[in-house]
Structures are given as C-alpha cells and as structure tokens.
Amino acid sequence: MAPITLKVIRGIFGAAELVAPRLGGRVGFELFCRTPNPKALSEGERKAVERAADLMAEARHHRLKAGANCVAVHEFRPEGGRPAAGTVLVVHGWRSRTEYMRALIEGCRAAGFRVISLDLPGHGASSGRRLNLVSAVAAVRAAGEWFGPFEAVIGHSFGGAIAANAVAGAVDGIAPLETQRLVMIAAPNALSEWFESFRRQVNLGRRSATAIDDRIRRLSGHGLAHFTGAQQLTRLRTPTLVVHAPDDAEVSAEDARKLDAAGDHVRLVWADGLGHRRILSDPGVVQQVVGFVARVQEPAPLH
Structure with a gap:
C-alpha cells in the first residue's frame, strides 16, 4: 500500500471511529478481505x-x-x-x-x-x-x-x-x-493477532473493530478469538x-x-x-x- 494511500485510509478510519464506527467496521472488513490482483505479479512471482x-x-x-x-x-x-x-x-x-x-x-x-x-x-x-x-x-x-x-x-x-x-x-x-x-x-x-496488526496499520478504532468482530460472528458463528x-x-x-x-x-x-x-x-x-x-x-x-x-x-x- 502506497504511503499516501495509507495516510488517507488512516485519516478516514480515524474519522469513522468518532462519527460512524459501524460504517467504519463494514469498510474495514472489506479492506481486510481484499486480495491482491493475481495478474499483477512481481518479477520474482x-x-x-x-x-x-x-x-x-x-x-x-x-x-x-x-x-x-x-x-x-x-x-x-x-x-x-x-x-x-x-x-x-x-x-x-x-x-x-x-x-x-x-x-x-x-x-x-x-x-x-x-x-x-x-x-x-x-x-x-x-x-x-x-x-x-x-x-x-x-x-x-x-x-x-x-x-x-x-x-x-x-x-x-x-x-x-x-x-x-x-x-x-x-x-x-x-x-x-x-x-x-x-x-x-x-x-x-491466532487470526485475532493478524487482524490486530491490520487494525493498527490502517488506524481502525476499537469500536469499528468490534463491528468487524460482530460481522465475523454472523458469518462464521464465532468471533475472531475462536x-x-x-x-x-x-x-x-x-x-x-x-x-x-x-x-x-x-x-x-x-x-x-x-x-x-x-x-x-x-x-x-x-x-x-x-x-x-x-x-x-x-x-x-x-x-x-x-x-x-x-x-x-x-x-x-x-x-
């Protein structure tokens, strides 16, 4: 992720935590699940x-x-x-x-x-x-x-x-x-630790992270800690x-x-x-x- 892109994302999630944490959670979950373009390979790949x-x-x-x-x-x-x-x-x-x-x-x-x-x-x-x-x-x-x-x-x-x-x-x-x-x-x-690293990287707040955990619970029957x-x-x-x-x-x-x-x-x-x-x-x-x-x-x- 380019530095300027990451800076913008961190700002957006910081604001969402204050005014719309559930929306921040939905957007954060989509970003967390987004995969790299399989056609955009590095030279080594x-x-x-x-x-x-x-x-x-x-x-x-x-x-x-x-x-x-x-x-x-x-x-x-x-x-x-x-x-x-x-x-x-x-x-x-x-x-x-x-x-x-x-x-x-x-x-x-x-x-x-x-x-x-x-x-x-x-x-x-x-x-x-x-x-x-x-x-x-x-x-x-x-x-x-x-x-x-x-x-x-x-x-x-x-x-x-x-x-x-x-x-x-x-x-x-x-x-x-x-x-x-x-x-x-x-x-x-623990996948919860992997997610915690992502949360800190993009400046996802605790309330937004809780919204993501709720969504994972609805999808899988369990929260991330499981x-x-x-x-x-x-x-x-x-x-x-x-x-x-x-x-x-x-x-x-x-x-x-x-x-x-x-x-x-x-x-x-x-x-x-x-x-x-x-x-x-x-x-x-x-x-x-x-x-x-x-x-x-x-x-x-x-x-």
Missing part, C-alpha cells in the same frame, strides 16, 4: 509461475463452486502413472497460488501420492478479489467433498491456519475436513507437523511455539535461515514434510 509451467501442464484442472466463488482446483497424479498411495491436499497462503507450492507438490508426487492443490478465492486462477476464513474453509471443504478424504493436508502461512480450522470444523455450518495428518508451514496461530490454531489442535489430536523458520519476518516464531504447545501429537521442526517464503522450496523441508506424510521419517531438526 512471474519467474515462479514460469518455473512451474511444465508441472501445471501435467495437471488435470477442475473448477468447483464454493459459496459465491468459483475455485480452481489442480489435480496432480503420482509420478510414473503408478497407483496413488493416498491423496494429499495442498493449501497456499495469502498472495500465493498453486505454482508457488511446486516443490512440495513434486515431492509428494514422487512419494506416490496424488496431490490436490486449490487456488483460494481471489488468488491464482480462481474468481473474485475477496478472501476471508469462511470462504477459504468453504473452498477447502468443497475440494474435500470431491477429492477427499485426505491422507494429509499441507498448508503454508494463512493456508496453514485455514487447514487447521477446516479440519477442526471451526466454522459453523461447514463439516470438518477429513484427514489423517496435518502440516502447518510458517503458519500463524480461530486460534493451538486451541483447534488441542481439541483435534490429529498428528501435526509444524515447520517454521526462527527468522520468519511475516509470522513470528512465537506462533510456532504456541502451536507446538498444543500437545504431544504436535511436532515442531525449526528451519533455520529460511524465512517465510524460501521455506517452501527448501529440499530439507520438503523431505521432512513428505516423510511425515508418508510415515517413513520422524521429524528432526533441519540444519
């Missing part, structure tokens, strides 16, 4: 899409209806045409898409799994320019109805939070997603691998520690020096994740 072109050409492409959204789902068969050992669902994060998950998809295919990867609403080849937890969980659940149950669900960043909440059945009216294992890579713990990964994992007891880099500048390493504290069924692996995005393409991380999914390798520290 464009190169990542190009590197994944051959992989995407091999996929079977589907389009599913999920609420008001048309969601692109990409199906990758195991390498060599062999029978699938199971199906793995891959969920990308905010400002991401299936192509950026290439290394994990290829690793799972090489291990004999069929891989399903969806572009979340407002991302990649899917429709729309809005995404929130409810629409994301609905999209993941739609993929589960067509392609599940899953041997594992792998999520990166916001995709990790989506995966945990989908498996936990955290949104009222959407059935839990079936899976045997869960992988959360560079994933935030969508906390550690709480969901404690209740789930699903074997879970958490992979996080101590130097992650986008999601604090403290989030990983909180997820790890959910119980003995959660294993935390530190990926030193890999940040928030390079962690996706690191061969050691891919090996750890695939080994966990295939149940052939216990998680161990990465060096």
Whole structure:
C-alpha cells in the first residue's frame, strides 16, 4: 500500500471511529478481505509461475463452486502413472497460488501420492478479489467433498491456519475436513493477532473493530478469538507437523511455539535461515514434510 494511500485510509478510519464506527467496521472488513490482483505479479512471482509451467501442464484442472466463488482446483497424479498411495491436499497462503507450492507438490508426487492443490478465492486462477476464513474453509471443504478424504493436508502461512480450522470444523455450518495428518508451514496461530496488526496499520478504532468482530460472528458463528490454531489442535489430536523458520519476518516464531504447545501429537521442526517464503522450496523441508506424510521419517531438526 502506497504511503499516501495509507495516510488517507488512516485519516478516514480515524474519522469513522468518532462519527460512524459501524460504517467504519463494514469498510474495514472489506479492506481486510481484499486480495491482491493475481495478474499483477512481481518479477520474482512471474519467474515462479514460469518455473512451474511444465508441472501445471501435467495437471488435470477442475473448477468447483464454493459459496459465491468459483475455485480452481489442480489435480496432480503420482509420478510414473503408478497407483496413488493416498491423496494429499495442498493449501497456499495469502498472495500465493498453486505454482508457488511446486516443490512440495513434486515431492509428494514422487512419494506416490496424488496431490490436490486449490487456488483460494481471489488468488491464482480462481474468481473474485475477496478472501476471508469462511470462504477459504468453504473452498477447502468443497475440494474435500470431491477429492477427499485426505491422507494429509499441507498448508503454508494463512493456508496453514485455514487447514487447521477446516479440519477442526471451526466454522459453523461447514463439516470438518477429513484427514489423517496435518502440516502447518510458517503458519500463524491466532487470526485475532493478524487482524490486530491490520487494525493498527490502517488506524481502525476499537469500536469499528468490534463491528468487524460482530460481522465475523454472523458469518462464521464465532468471533475472531475462536480461530486460534493451538486451541483447534488441542481439541483435534490429529498428528501435526509444524515447520517454521526462527527468522520468519511475516509470522513470528512465537506462533510456532504456541502451536507446538498444543500437545504431544504436535511436532515442531525449526528451519533455520529460511524465512517465510524460501521455506517452501527448501529440499530439507520438503523431505521432512513428505516423510511425515508418508510415515517413513520422524521429524528432526533441519540444519
């Protein structure tokens, strides 16, 4: 967001807090859910899409209806045409898409799994320019109805939070997603903390923020505080691998520690020096994740 644009937005929300906090809440929610233009790629993003072109050409492409959204789902068969050992669902994060998950998809295919990867609403080849937890969980659940149950669900960043909440059945009216294992890579713990960061950035006042929480409660059946990964994992007891880099500048390493504290069924692996995005393409991380999914390798520290 350009500095001048942010300055104007902060001024508007400051005024709305004083005279029309519910209106400020409605506008704030729309801004919070607004996704980046999937066609406006940086040079690095464009190169990542190009590197994944051959992989995407091999996929079977589907389009599913999920609420008001048309969601692109990409199906990758195991390498060599062999029978699938199971199906793995891959969920990308905010400002991401299936192509950026290439290394994990290829690793799972090489291990004999069929891989399903969806572009979340407002991302990649899917429709729309809005995404929130409810629409994301609905999209993941739609993929589960067509392609599940899953041997594992792998999520990166916001995709990790989506995966945990989908498996936990955290949104009222959407059935839990079936899976045997869960992988959360560079994933935030509490969505309320993510929202708090946004609130401070745009100068959204407390009364306007309360209006947003009320709207989220109407959509999902719960306020933001309900969508906390550690709480969901404690209740789930699903074997879970958490992979996080101590130097992650986008999601604090403290989030990983909180997820790890959910119980003995959660294993935390530190990926030193890999940040928030390079962690996706690191061969050691891919090996750890695939080994966990295939149940052939216990998680161990990465060096």
